[in-house]
Amino acid sequence: MAKIGSPRSTRQPDTHLPTRMCVGCRRRDDRSALLRVVGQVRADGDVVVVVDPRRRLPGRGAWVHPDPSCVERAIRRSALVRALRLGAAPVPDELVDWIRREGAATHVQDTT
Numbered sequence: 001m002a003k004i005g006s007p008r009s010t011r012q013p014d015t016h017l018p019t020r021m022c023v024g025c026r027r028r029d030d031r032s033a034l035l036r037v038v039g040q041v042r043a044d045g046d047v048v049v050v051v052d053p054r055r056r057l058p059g060r061g062a063w064v065h066p067d068p069s070c071v072e073r074a075i076r077r078s079a080l081v082r083a084l085r086l087g088a089a090p091v092p093d094e095l096v097d098w099i100r101r102e103g104a105a106t107h108v109q110d111t112t
Contacts, residue, residue, distance in 0.1 A: 020063040023079040024070030034063040039084035047086050051098050071099050
């Protein structure tokens, strides 16, 4: 059996942390430092953008820093809608409000 770190090993070393790109500032960061948002279709056919603090909701997700400036930049550049492949669906103002109100607190709880 091959040891971790040997040329024939297929497992990643334990020091590997998944990285994702923030759609607002386009910087790469650890997954734990970013907040995931998901586009979901309601029963009436409307598309809504939902914050996924547990990072477990089904569907296509986009990653953004829990910082209002990153979220506002992603909305202004239409990067959030493009990353979620929503077409012309608007991103609600509640998303920015949620980030301002709970984003930093949720982010701190998730990383501990």
